[in-house]
Amino acid sequence: MKKKKITLFSIINFIISTAIILVMIFPIYWMVVSSLMSQSELLSNVPKLVPSSLHFENYVNVFKRTNMFKYTLNSCIMTFGVLAIQLVVGLLAAYGFSQGKFKGKKFFYYIILGLMMVPGQVTFIPEYIMIAKWGWVNTFTGLIVPQGLSVFFIFLMRNAFMNVDKDIIEAGRMDGLGRFGLIFHVFIPMTRTIFTSTSLILFINSWNNYFWPKIMTTTEDIRVLTIGIAYLKQTYAGDIVANYNEIMAGALIASLPIIILFFAFQKYMFENKYI
Amino acid sequence: MPRKFKEQFKDFLFVVPALAYAIIFAYYPLVKLFDLSFTNWNLLRDSYKYVGTKNYEWLFYGTGAKYIRNSIQVTVIYAVAETAITIIGGMLLALLLKKTSKYFKVLKAFAFLPRYISISTAGVVFLWMLNTNSGILNRIIMQYGGEKIDWLGKPGTALLSIIMLAGWKNVGYGMMIYLSAMPNIPREYYEAAAIDGATNTKSFFKITLPLLAPTTYFLFITSLLASLKAFQSIDIMTQGGPIRSTEVYVYLIYHMSMEQFRVDRASAAAVVFFVALLLLTIVLQTISKKVSKNSVL
Numbered sequence: 001m002k003k004k005k006i007t008l009f010s011i012i013n014f015i016i017s018t019a020i021i022l023v024m025i026f027p028i029y030w031m032v033v034s035s036l037m038s039q040s041e042l043l044s045n046v047p048k049l050v051p052s053s054l055h056f057e058n059y060v061n062v063f064k065r066t067n068m069f070k071y072t073l074n075s076c077i078m079t080f081g082v083l084a085i086q087l088v089v090g091l092l093a094a095y096g097f098s099q100g101k102f103k104g105k106k107f108f109y110y111i112i113l114g115l116m117m118v119p120g121q122v123t124f125i126p127e128y129i130m131i132a133k134w135g136w137v138n139t140f141t142g143l144i145v146p147q148g149l150s151v152f153f154i155f156l157m158r159n160a161f162m163n164v165d166k167d168i169i170e171a172g173r174m175d176g177l178g179r180f181g182l183i184f185h186v187f188i189p190m191t192r193t194i195f196t197s198t199s200l201i202l203f204i205n206s207w208n209n210y211f212w213p214k215i216m217t218t219t220e221d222i223r224v225l226t227i228g229i230a231y232l233k234q235t236y237a238g239d240i241v242a243n244y245n246e247i248m249a250g251a252l253i254a255s256l257p258i259i260i261l262f263f264a265f266q267k268y269m270f271e272n273k274y275i
Numbered sequence: 276m277p278r279k280f281k282e283q284f285k286d287f288l289f290v291v292p293a294l295a296y297a298i299i300f301a302y303y304p305l306v307k308l309f310d311l312s313f314t315n316w317n318l319l320r321d322s323y324k325y326v327g328t329k330n331y332e333w334l335f336y337g338t339g340a341k342y343i344r345n346s347i348q349v350t351v352i353y354a355v356a357e358t359a360i361t362i363i364g365g366m367l368l369a370l371l372l373k374k375t376s377k378y379f380k381v382l383k384a385f386a387f388l389p390r391y392i393s394i395s396t397a398g399v400v401f402l403w404m405l406n407t408n409s410g411i412l413n414r415i416i417m418q419y420g421g422e423k424i425d426w427l428g429k430p431g432t433a434l435l436s437i438i439m440l441a442g443w444k445n446v447g448y449g450m451m452i453y454l455s456a457m458p459n460i461p462r463e464y465y466e467a468a469a470i471d472g473a474t475n476t477k478s479f480f481k482i483t484l485p486l487l488a489p490t491t492y493f494l495f496i497t498s499l500l501a502s503l504k505a506f507q508s509i510d511i512m513t514q515g516g517p518i519r520s521t522e523v524y525v526y527l528i529y530h531m532s533m534e535q536f537r538v539d540r541a542s543a544a545a546v547v548f549f550v551a552l553l554l555l556t557i558v559l560q561t562i563s564k565k566v567s568k569n570s571v572l
Binding site: 013017020024089095097101108111118121125126129130146154229244254266 | 282283284285286287288289290292293294296297300301302303304305307308311368371372374379382384385386387388389391392393394395396397398399400401402403404406409411414415418443446447504506507510511525528529532533538541542545548549552553556
């Protein structure tokens with residue numbers, strides 16, 4: 001009797017869960033499907049959930065007719081540039097704040113943590129004016145350099161570095177490792193999991209960043225994917241609706257690296273609480 | 276002594292880049308923001324002068340007051356809705372999907388994925404799905420004999436559309452946070468409750484919910500503070516319209532400064548935003564220390 005009740009419950013659970021997740025992935029499914037439909041099918045009166053034939057030429061067209069290629073390249077340059085600076089600045093700070101011995105360490109650490117109270121949404125006006133004065137608007141320097149600090153990364157890596165076994169650090173010192181040697185040969189390997197997952201989040205955040213590129217860029221030459229995609233419906237010649245299949249192809253390309261990373265590093269993604 | 280000092284200085288050098296960043300790109304602009312809010316600088320002009328509290332007067336008592344009030348209202352509705360969906364929806368999803376079989380792992384991954392899809396991709400996809408004439412949502416509604424809805428053209432449904440996008444993106448995050456906290460509840464509690472004859476519903480309200488209170492509070496703080504800073508989805512989907520019905524606070528600041536070039540007024544609005552966020556965070560953190568011993572930083 002009891003057993004039967006449990007099975008009935010799990011069947012209902014199974015059905016409801018599946019139904020909810022199907023609704024949740026529908027936008028992604030619909031993006032993929034729309035990107036493969038022909039225009040006439042896309043706009044047909046009876047909604048079709050499965051395309052009758054696959055039109056991969058939409059992907060070719062969106063590259064041919066828009067600046068998608070340039071956006072992708074710009075996104076890559078920005079993301080890797082930002083990631084490189086954030087990692088270097090962040091690792092140095094994490095080491096200094098966890099292992100360093102100097103006066104006022106705690107005070108300086110609070111200065112860094114205090115940045116969480118000063119979001120970019122508050123300071124972007126004077127920041128923009130300052131950067132405009134330096135002539136950095138519409139340049140990669142302006143796009144990349146101001147984003148080079150991640151408090152989130154410093155906070156998590158400092159905590160991770162604090163937990164590294166003292167004996168191992170001492171052993172590293174005995175082997176003649178200096179400060180940089182310790183960071184690369186002891187601290188990063190010892191905190192591999194957290195280092196990988198936080199770096200992954202840094203990458204995703206930069207790739208998906210919208211606010212700063214929106215403030216910093218006004219020309220096509222320097223636009224990144226997030227901005228370019230949002231503009232497609234305006235910059236794309238022709239009817240606003242008619243080429244939604246090609247716009248969906250562009251939207252999918254913009255998110256493809258993230259989707260691939262998400263499934264490749266699923267294990268890490270589910271472990272990180274501070275995302 | 277000099278040698279010790281030298282070593283200290285070398286250690287200090289490691290944190291210098293981060294400190295330089297903090298000062299140049301955050302604290303200095305913050306001070307400058309207060310300064311700007313007392314000027315009459317319009318970006319179209321080169322010179323400006325100090326005008327005292329005129330911008331604040333405009334903001335609180337002048338024509339700006341109705342924009343600010345509208346904006347605060349929109350932001351609060353949006354933030355409360357997003358936070359509620361993240362917490363309630365996240366909890367329900369966690370309860371539904373807590374099984375660890377392979378199938379359920381896949382379902383969990385799909386529930387979590389939207390959080391990482393960029394808002395611009397998600398926004399463009401939602402724009403297409405909500406399109407009045409050809410969007411899939413209206414076509415389904417019409418299939419069942421309903422009237423098509425101008426989702427982004429009417430004040431009420433425009434804000435609802437923005438909230439739907441936010442809910443879709445964040446509900447999986449709520450689920451994930453709850454799922455990582457649930458295994459920490461000792462199994463014995465449930466066994467004891469079952470022996471006492473408690474139903475599943477009862478043990479949920481008497482055991483699960485109270486023991487997850489610190490987790491709920493963590494989600495409440497993080498979602499609320501993040502959603503108050505919303506900008507992107509509004510910029511992509513509605514640009515604050517129609518009739519300012521989706522003009523959240525950050526969008527208002529952006530609109531005043533980058534589109535109307537009234538840096539002076541926008542700075543005053545940003546100062547108000549900064550102070551409000553700061554006070555809210557202090558209050559939430561103080562309560563947080565009472566709710567759970569580990570404060571949420």
